[in-house]
Amino acid sequence: MTEQGVRWTAEQVLALAPDDASRKAGARLGGAGPWSQTGGSASGAVWGLCKGSGSKPYRTVVDLSGPAYNCSCPSRKFPCKHALGLLLLWAAEGLDTSAGTSAEAPDWADGWLAERAAKAARPAADRSGRAEPADAEGARKRAERRAARIGAGVTELEQRLADLVRGGLAGQERAGYAAWEETAARMVDAQAPGLAGRVRELGTIPSCGAGWPARMLEEASLLHLLDRAWLGVSGLPEPLAATVRSRLGLQPQTDGEAVRDHWLVLAQYDTASPDGRLTTRRIWLRGLASGRPALVLDFGPPGRPPGLALPVGLVLEAEARFRPGSAGLRADLGERFAPAAPCRTAPTGVSTGAALEAYGAALREDPWLESWPVVLGPVVPIPGGQQGGRQGEQQSSATWQLADAEGTSALPVPQTGAGSRSGTGMWQLAALSGGGPLTVFGECGHRGFTPLTAWHPDSSEPVVLG
Structure with a gap:
C-alpha cells in the first residue's frame, strides 16, 4: 500500500506538466535558488515564493491530496512551471512536511487551502451539482422534447447510413469530409453530441490508410x-438503456455507486478530437482493495490542456462515483482522504486468455466498448517476424505481440490507430524486458492489446510507454 508523507519521484512530478516547454521550465525551478519562505504541512500541502521577472515573487501553493495548484503568476498553463518547480523541490527533500516539522501556512496559502477544505466538506449532493428541479413537470416536458429531437436526428442518420451502403464505400475517399461534418452538425442540433462525435470519426476513416473500407463498415454498423x-x-x-443514453451524450438519470478505495493510477494520456477543438485526458485507475477498474475523463478547451493530472504510479485514497452505463467504467473522483503517495508494489496481472474473456464479458454490457483495461503478467514482448503465442504460429513482420510467459497464447499489438505503441514504445518495452517477463497495463480490444505502462519484476517503479 502506501505511507503518509512518502514523496513522489521527479518523473512523477514532471508527468504532471501540460507540455514539454512547461516540463523544461519547471525543471529549471526545481532547486532552492529562486525560492524563499517555503514550507509544508503533514496534511499534504507545500508552498513558497518564487522569484520571477517582476518586482514581487510569485505565490505558489500545492495541495498534494489533489493534486491541485494555485499560483499568482499570469500563466494559463495548469500546473504552471512554478508549481512544478515547487513539487520538484519537495520531491528532492528540499521541503520537510513530516509530522512535527510542519510550518504554519502564510495567509495567502492558508486561505486557498481553507477554501478547498470547505468545498470538500460540503455534502456530496451539493458537490455533484445535481439538484431536484424546481418544476418537475417542466423538466419532464423538456426531457420529452429533447427525446423527440434525438429521435428525429437518429432517423436522419439512419437514412444517411442507408445511402452510404446503397451507394457503396468506394467513392468515400473522393467525397471528402465535408458531408460527414454537416451530418455531425445535424446531430448537435438534435442534442445528441455522442452521435456527433461518432459521425465525425466515421468521416475521418477514408483518410486513415490501407484497410479503411472494413473499418468504415464496422463503425457504420455500430452507429x-x-x-x-x-x-x-x-x-x-x-x-x-443507461449505456445507450450515455453513448448518445445524455446525462445519467440517477446517481451511480460510490466506492471508497485506494486507487492506483495505472495510465494517463491525451487524445484530440477529429476537429482539434477538444483534448480528452483519459486516466485509468484500479482499486487496490476492490480490484475494480475506473476511467476518469477530463477535457481541455482549444489551446489549453485538461486540468486534472495524476502521475502514474501514485495511489489516492478517495471516493469514486461510477456513472450508470458504459460497463461500469466511467467514474468521477470525489472526496480524497489523504495525500497521494507512490505504490510500493506492481499490480497483479492475468493471462492473455483471461484478458480476452474480461473484454468479452464487458461487451455484453456495452456493445460499443472499444477496449477494456487489463493488467497482463507475466508476459514477454515479441517483435514482429518472430514466433510467439502458440507453438509454430508465425506472425507477420509488422506485428508485435505480448505473449504469456508460458508461451500458451499471445495478443497482437495494433500497429495503427489512437494509442498505438508499436514504434518507440514497443522497443522501449522490449528493452525493459530484456527477453524476460514483465507486468504490463493497457487496453484490450477487438484489434489487440495497446500497452500503456510496464513494470519490471525487480522494481515497483512504473515505466510509461511513449
Missing part, C-alpha cells in the same frame, strides 16, 4: 446498432 437501440430504448433493460 446503426446505436440508432436502433435508441429507437427501442424503452424496451431495453435499464443497465443497457
Whole structure:
C-alpha cells in the first residue's frame, strides 16, 4: 500500500506538466535558488515564493491530496512551471512536511487551502451539482422534447447510413469530409453530441490508410446498432438503456455507486478530437482493495490542456462515483482522504486468455466498448517476424505481440490507430524486458492489446510507454 508523507519521484512530478516547454521550465525551478519562505504541512500541502521577472515573487501553493495548484503568476498553463518547480523541490527533500516539522501556512496559502477544505466538506449532493428541479413537470416536458429531437436526428442518420451502403464505400475517399461534418452538425442540433462525435470519426476513416473500407463498415454498423437501440430504448433493460443514453451524450438519470478505495493510477494520456477543438485526458485507475477498474475523463478547451493530472504510479485514497452505463467504467473522483503517495508494489496481472474473456464479458454490457483495461503478467514482448503465442504460429513482420510467459497464447499489438505503441514504445518495452517477463497495463480490444505502462519484476517503479 502506501505511507503518509512518502514523496513522489521527479518523473512523477514532471508527468504532471501540460507540455514539454512547461516540463523544461519547471525543471529549471526545481532547486532552492529562486525560492524563499517555503514550507509544508503533514496534511499534504507545500508552498513558497518564487522569484520571477517582476518586482514581487510569485505565490505558489500545492495541495498534494489533489493534486491541485494555485499560483499568482499570469500563466494559463495548469500546473504552471512554478508549481512544478515547487513539487520538484519537495520531491528532492528540499521541503520537510513530516509530522512535527510542519510550518504554519502564510495567509495567502492558508486561505486557498481553507477554501478547498470547505468545498470538500460540503455534502456530496451539493458537490455533484445535481439538484431536484424546481418544476418537475417542466423538466419532464423538456426531457420529452429533447427525446423527440434525438429521435428525429437518429432517423436522419439512419437514412444517411442507408445511402452510404446503397451507394457503396468506394467513392468515400473522393467525397471528402465535408458531408460527414454537416451530418455531425445535424446531430448537435438534435442534442445528441455522442452521435456527433461518432459521425465525425466515421468521416475521418477514408483518410486513415490501407484497410479503411472494413473499418468504415464496422463503425457504420455500430452507429446503426446505436440508432436502433435508441429507437427501442424503452424496451431495453435499464443497465443497457443507461449505456445507450450515455453513448448518445445524455446525462445519467440517477446517481451511480460510490466506492471508497485506494486507487492506483495505472495510465494517463491525451487524445484530440477529429476537429482539434477538444483534448480528452483519459486516466485509468484500479482499486487496490476492490480490484475494480475506473476511467476518469477530463477535457481541455482549444489551446489549453485538461486540468486534472495524476502521475502514474501514485495511489489516492478517495471516493469514486461510477456513472450508470458504459460497463461500469466511467467514474468521477470525489472526496480524497489523504495525500497521494507512490505504490510500493506492481499490480497483479492475468493471462492473455483471461484478458480476452474480461473484454468479452464487458461487451455484453456495452456493445460499443472499444477496449477494456487489463493488467497482463507475466508476459514477454515479441517483435514482429518472430514466433510467439502458440507453438509454430508465425506472425507477420509488422506485428508485435505480448505473449504469456508460458508461451500458451499471445495478443497482437495494433500497429495503427489512437494509442498505438508499436514504434518507440514497443522497443522501449522490449528493452525493459530484456527477453524476460514483465507486468504490463493497457487496453484490450477487438484489434489487440495497446500497452500503456510496464513494470519490471525487480522494481515497483512504473515505466510509461511513449
